[in-house]
Each structure stands twice: as C-alpha cells, then as structure tokens.
Amino acid sequence: MLQVSEIRANKEKVLIGLRKRGLKEVEEKIDEVLALDDKRKSLKTEMDVALAEANQLAKQIGQLMQSGQKEEAEKIKSQTSDLKETSKKLGGELESTEELLTNKLYELPNVPHESVPEGRTAEDNEVVFQVGTLPKLPESAKPHWDLIKEYDIIDFDLGIKITGAGFPVYKKQGARIVRAMINYFLDQALDAGYLEMRPPIVVNKESGYGTGQLPDKEGQMYHATADDLYLIPTAEVPITNLYRDVILADDELPVKNVAYTPCFRREAGSWGAHVRGLNRLHQFDKVEIVQVTTPEESYKALDGMKNHVERLIKNLELPYRILRLCGGDMGFTSALTFDFEVYSAAQKKWLEVSSVSNFETYQANRLKLRRKVDKKTELLHTLNGSALALPRILAAMLENNQTPDGIKIPKVLVPYTGFNMIKK
RNA sequence: GGAGAGAUGGGUGAGUGGCUGAAACCAACAGUUUGCUAAACUGUCGUACUGGGUAACCGGUACCCCGGGUUCGAAUCCCGGUCUCUCCGCCA
Secondary structure, rough: OOOOHHHHOHHHHHHHHHHOOOOOOOOHHHHHHHHHHEEEHHHHHHHHHHHHHHHHHHHHHHHHOOOOOOHHHHHHHHHHHHHHHHHHHHHHHHHHHHHHHHHHHOOOOOOOOOOOOOOHHHHOOOOEEEOOOOOOOOOOOHHHHHHHHHOOOOOOHHHHOOOOOOOOOOOHHHHHHHHHHHHHHHHOOOOOOEEOOOOOEEEEHHHHHHHHOOOOOOHHOEEEEOEEEEEEOOOHHHHHHHOOOEOHHHHOEEEEEEEEEEOOOOOOOOOOOOOOOOOOOEEEEEEEEEEEEEEOHHHHHHHHHHHHHHHHHHOOOHHHHEEEOOOOOOOOOEEEEEEEEEOOOOEEEEEEEEEEEEEOOOOHHHHHHHEEOOOEEEEEEEEEEEEHHHHHHHHHHHHEEEEEEEEEEEHHHHHHHOOOOEEO
C-alpha cells in the first residue's frame, strides 16, 4: 500500500504515475486520501489532549488517595467523566476514519516507475528484447497437447477424474522432466547466491494481505474455509511474508531467497482456446526468486534478477522476448515489471514464463518490513521473479524440439533427466 | 479429539490496581582502560502515531497475544477469542 507521507510529498509524481495505469478519477481519489489523513491527524491530536488531561487527573487522584485526602480526590473524580466521554467519542471517530483511510489506500495500486510506458493492454507493452529469428516448424508439427498424448507423458483426463480440469497428471518421462527442471532451476539460483527455502503452501489471511493478494484478488485463490487458509498462488506469498514485521540489519541485506512450490490459481473467468493444454492450469510448479533490499540497490537487484531469468531461458535454448509492461497491464502492486515470453512454435504463440518485478515499498509498507538508518526506521524494497514457471516452458520445449525420432531435451537438463530424448 | 499450562521488550525472566514503557540478567552498540584478544567499568539500547524544531532533540498518546468490560486509574481484575507448549489419543 502507498504511504500517505509519500503521496503528500510527491503528489504530482503520484498522479502522473497512477494515470499511466489508466486509473479513473485519480486526483479525486488522492485528494480523498489526503483529506481523510488530515481528519485522522486532527482527531488524533484532539483525543491525545483529552487523554493527557485525564491521565493527569488520574495521577492526582492517586496521590491524594495515598495521602488520605479522600474528599479532594472525590472532587477531582467528578471532573473526569466529561473527559472520558469526549475521548471515547473521538476514539470512535478516529477508528472509523482510520479504517476508511486504509480501505481507500488498499484501492490504490502502486505508482509505476518512470520508465513504465503508458498503455491499457498487453498490446501496449514495450518489447525490450526479442530473438532474431523464430523457429519454423514443418506443417506436420503438432501442438504440445497432441504431443503429450502421443508420448503419454501428461494425462489431463486422469487429472479431471481425481480433481478437475486444469490439474494435469504428469507421467513417466513427463514427471521426470518436471522434477529435472525444478532441480535445475534451484541449482542455478543457488549458484547465483540465493538461499533455498521450502515454505508451507497454504498461508493465513495476514500473509495474503502482506503481499497484496488480499483484498484485491480474493477470488483468485483457493480458500480452505474450515481453517481460513489460502493455497498459495505463488511462492512469493510465503517467502516475502517471512519478512513481515521485521526490522533487518544492514548485514542481513540483501535477502536473496529461492523456493520451489506448487502454485494454485482458480483462474476464475478463464476459458477458451488460450487455456488449452499446458497454457493455463489451476496447479503448476514454479521456482521463485525473492529479494529484499535497500531503496538504493533495488533497481540494480531487479537487473540482476532479469539477467538470471534470461540466462535460464537461453540455457534451455528457447526463443524468447522480454517485455516492459505498460501501466495498464502491470500488476496492482508492482512499480516495474519485465515479462519473459518464450515462443511456442507449433501454436505460433508467445507464452509468458516469467514475471520479474520491483514492488519498491508497496509490499514493505503492508508487511512493515524495514531497516534502521541511523535511529530511524525506513521501509525496504521487495522484488520477486519466476525462475521459472514450468508448464509453459515445457509446452514450448515439446513443440519446438519435436523431431521424427522423438523430442529433444536441452543439453543443460540432460544431467538432471537422465535421458536426452523423449520417446514413445 | 481429551486434559492441563501458558502468552511481558532481540533473548531469559520479574511484576501487591497508581511510584511500570515496564526490574534484573544476557545479547547488541558506543566509549574508557588495555601491547592484541579477553576481562572490567561507563553509557546507549522497543515500535507506531502525533505536536514543536532545519537538525541534534524535546513533548504528548497508544502498545505487556487480540477484542471487549470494571475503575478516576489496568501488564495486573472480569468476559470472549486466538495462538503456543506439555501429556494422552490418532496418524505420515
């Protein structure tokens, strides 16, 4: 969530930024927040005065009682009831004002970085890199949903039987490739200096709010209502929340964590051809990298993460492009996001396989994730990126690497799979 | 699931309703002493909001798991909730 102090100090910048997202009535919303904050402050001041006076009187009564001056004490007691009433009334108003303010702040997305292009939809994203030539497959080339049947490596019908649509069962060489990729991605992250974590894959409400999935995307998460827990849509949620309510020392920074987890997404409202095969699932595997760092370092860290992801995709020998997301397409909590897409040559489609973002202080503010600078506390910056999400990588790999003899496995994965070709 | 115990600052842990934002100890930080290390000594040592000041800083309020209540006054008493631990049961 945005900081009111920031909004106040840099109102113009905030307005310009939020307009880039195509947010309606930005100025009204900002002014409303500022007005509520003013109201909050004056109520607080007023209440503090009343409370201070009441405390003062209570102290006096205590002293009088102890020295046995009961009548004097009783006299003062009668003065306190007014104060009590006013502070109670002000307290109530203050509480409702604060609640309203927080709700308004929850509705404001992060302010995009200045490099974020204006725009509404994915069409407006800026392609910052794209490989020179895209692979051309013969006419007989098959999309991955046909290939997985042919080679019997993923079974959607079995998934439907035991769970439902969008929950595939990986089989035989398919299962082994998934395991190989997870290990390869984790090892690569370890080499890059990330510490491996293995978090729970269900989280409580507080964690949902901490990283901003709640209240914004309530409907996108599976909710285990009996215990009021949520299945994670990404490892970002448990990992970043490890640092909720934490004040980090300088020598603990930067935090670099990597985690493999399954991810669960309801994908309510998704339908049609673009969800075919592995393109969009309710459960999938992902290795996620997370960093916590200082405001000075965070964009350098973002670059580092971007390079890491790029290296992974290159090593997998997949054609790819990098997009700088436009204001309208960027996630609610992000200040700057790079998407990585690989080209899936039989579908002739670009598939998003990674999203690398800097959230600046937006998450840290909700998380209360800070460091000490001199004697003051300061919000840190959080970042994360997929490195990588597996199913679409697999889809592109299957399609692009199909040959009459089978499907080739990229060289870097062979030590992990133990085979270099998927065969019937 | 059954029974019991508990929740206090970075940690351990004290706390008769007013003198407690909170003892003491440990850790941490700064300094003195010291050839170095160690030891000893001195000091600092929570967070948020808020008023004043360029600032160092000074003042106010709140916070002893959370939410209510009693009281002039609550870490302390009462009610409700959450969580943790121990034992038993069940179980990968």
